[in-house]
Amino acid sequence: MSSDTDAAAIGDRLSAVRQGIADACARVGRDPAEVALVAVSKTKPVELIRAAYAAGQRDFGENYAQELRHKVETLSDLSDIRWHFIGPLQRNKVKIVVGHATLLHSIERVDQIDAVEKRAATLDVVQQILLQVNLSGEQTKAGTTEQQTALLLRACEAAPHVRCVGLMTMPPLAEDPRQSATYFEQLRQLRDELGGPTILPHLSMGMTHDFAVAIAHGATLVRVGTAIFGARQYRNPSI
Ligand SMILES: *Cc1c(COP(=O)(O)O)cnc(C)c1O
Numbered sequence: 001m002s003s004d005t006d007a008a009a010i011g012d013r014l015s016a017v018r019q020g021i022a023d024a025c026a027r028v029g030r031d032p033a034e035v036a037l038v039a040v041s042k043t044k045p046v047e048l049i050r051a052a053y054a055a056g057q058r059d060f061g062e063n064y065a066q067e068l069r070h071k072v073e074t075l076s077d078l079s080d081i082r083w084h085f086i087g088p089l090q091r092n093k094v095k096i097v098v099g100h101a102t103l104l105h106s107i108e109r110v111d112q113i114d115a116v117e118k119r120a121a122t123l124d125v126v127q128q129i130l131l132q133v134n135l136s137g138e139q140t141k142a143g144t145t146e147q148q149t150a151l152l153l154r155a156c157e158a159a160p161h162v163r164c165v166g167l168m169t170m171p172p173l174a175e176d177p178r179q180s181a182t183y184f185e186q187l188r189q190l191r192d193e194l195g196g197p198t199i200l201p202h203l204s205m206g207m208t209h210d211f212a213v214a215i216a217h218g219a220t221l222v223r224v225g226t227a228i229f230g231a232r233q234y235r236n237p238s239i
Contacts (some may be wrong), residue, residue: 006230007051013228014039014055017211021222024212035215040083040207042067043232047075052109052228055077061105061223063087064098076205086168086204086223088142089114104129105168105204105223108144113155113162120161127161130204132170133190135183138172146190152154152195166202167191177210184217 008219025032032224040061041049049060061084062068075081085101089112098119107129120127131152134143144152156164171183184205191200204221206214211222
C-alpha cells in the first residue's frame, strides 16, 4: 500500500517541477520546450519510474551502470523511455552503458572517449555524449578542467561513433542556489568559446535546488531527482 501512495504522489510532484521549469522559462523569456527534464531515478524502485512514465515523463537519469542495466531490462516494455547516464563512468562499465543510454552526461577523459568509440563501433551506433566540466576546481568533484575541454572535444571529433552535443557541470553544493549562477554562466561562456550552440546545443546543469537558476543561464537539460522521487537512501547504491 505504501508504495502505491508513493507512486500516486509522483504525478503531482512531476507537475510541480514542470510548473517550476515553465515559471523559470517565463521569467527569462525562454520557450519551455527548449528545456528537457531528466528525472533522476537512481536508487529508486522501478515502480516509481513506471508511475512517472504514466504521468508522461520519458527521460530518466541513472548514476550506476549495473542499476541502469537492471532498470533497462526490467522496463523494456516502455519502448520510448530514454535513459541518461549521469554518474562517473568507469572504463570497465562502458560496455554496459553504451547503446543503452541516449546520452552520457559525464565524459571527462580521453580514455573514456576511446572506450565509448570502441564499444559504439562494435554495436554500430553513434553514442551521444556531453563533456562534464569541473569549474570549481574541487578535487572531489568529477569533470575535466576548462583548459582540457577543447582537447576532449577534438578527441570526440576524431571518433566517428561518438558525438559530443554539449557540456555538463555540477557546481559545489551551496545553501543559496544563487551561488550556482557563476558556475552556470561559466559553462555557457565555455560553450560559446568552443563554437556556440550550433556546435554544442546542450547545457546539462541544474538539480532540485538550483534548476531555476540554471534555466536562467541557458540550461537545456535539468537533472532533477529529489523533487520528483523524494530523498534518497544510500543503502545499496551498487545495484
Ligand atoms: C543525483 C544527481 C542529480 C539529482 O540531484 P537532486 O538534488 O536529487 O535533484 C543530478 N545530477 C547528478 C549528476 C546526480 O548525481
